[in-house]
Amino acid sequence: MKTSRFASSSIAVLALGAIALTGCSAGAGGGAGAQGDELEGLTGEIGSKDFSEQYILAYLTAELLNAHGADVEANTKLVGSANVRQALENDQFLGYWEYTGTSWITYNGNTAPVQGAEAQFDAVKEADAENDIAWLDPAPFNNTYAFAIRESEADALGVETLSDVAALPAGDQTFCIESEFSTRDDGMPGLSEAYGFDASITMLDTGVIYTATEKGDDCNFGEVFQTDGRIPALGLVVMEDDKEFFPSYQGGFTLKQSTLDEYPAIADVIAEVSPLLTTEVMQELNALVDVEGEDPEDVAIEWLEEQDLI
Known part of the structure; x- marks a missing residue:
């Protein structure tokens, strides 16, 4: 069989x-x-x-x-x-x-x-x-927007939700996002307002964000799409959108x-x-x-x- x-x-x-x-x-x-x-x-x-x-x-x-x-x-x-x-x-x-x-x-x-x-x-x-x-x-x-982080760093920082991320020191609130996400109503401007992020942002092409997030050099948190197969393949974990900011x-x-x-x-x-x-x-x-x-x-x-x- x-x-x-x-x-x-x-x-x-x-x-x-x-x-x-x-x-x-x-x-x-x-x-x-x-x-x-x-x-x-x-x-x-x-x-x-x-x-x-x-x-x-x-x-x-x-x-x-x-x-x-x-x-x-x-x-x-x-x-x-x-x-x-x-x-x-x-x-x-x-x-x-x-x-x-x-x-x-x-x-x-x-x-x-x-x-x-x-x-x-x-x-x-x-x-x-x-x-x-x-x-x-x-x-x-x-297949909504989400933010992911490598699993080892999620454990080290003790984060599971985006509210947890917002409570981190500013130096740990590092994000990799694509250019379109930086201006969308359902993107970074609205997200930062909803959660109160004090974020440091690196702009990357969409496909590069996944590997950059895995490496952790440019950012801790990468903008991803929730059904993307690279999330489990690269050992990333998605932060819960506990305030339900992102559209379904x-x-x-x-x-x-x-x-x-x-x-x-x-x-x-x-x-x-x-x-x-x-x-x-x-x-x-x-x-x-x-x-x-x-x-x-x-x-x-x-x-x-x-x-x-x-």
Whole structure:
């Protein structure tokens, strides 16, 4: 028997997986192969933004829909959130995975997030309904901003929360951030005001921040995205945002309401995978691509097979 590379995710979501698969029209053989034909006639492209997590989600979704009778493919070629959203609105894409905070702030023009993941999801679902865009039930993962520190230094400083960080001597409050984060309303200016940081800041490119945080020469605390696979791979730990300053960037599959009305079974099929996609699972899948250099499509297919979803 093949040993699972996804042991942590498989164990963590075993019960959820059993619940999600109950009542589904799964193929008798399980594993690879058709699971049903309820989406026969559904065609189009599943879009993605231009980073690994989105590539993985696009391939996961395309493979899963095809296992239920659809004939769709993943399109990972567009660059920029606005372009992907426009492609959905223009019917170039059948659907794609979006983040609640992005839609609420960027597409719906709100300057302040709604506190709490569930409340934020409900608010953005209602707002996007006016644009004929439906949100299916979200996954648990939250790809929000966060600050991480190498585990050994977290232990030495005794910090677990951002409030703990704010209580440190000024000399220990050293941060590595990207240029955009330095000016965003949901970035460093608002964060410093909310927590009262007396911070020393080093500006770096996004990809460099992770290795700089691991080394600890330029900063103790690095700006990260919470589902990034480099966090566990580099031995970093995320500080709890105990004042809930950062918006929730919970992932959910979005599509036109008219498409969902024509193929309502899409919601049932996506519901098979959504509960399994926790922050820890996405970190693990992202690490296989960003750290190990594996192909996102291969990672998606293997994970779906190990969950008996295709």
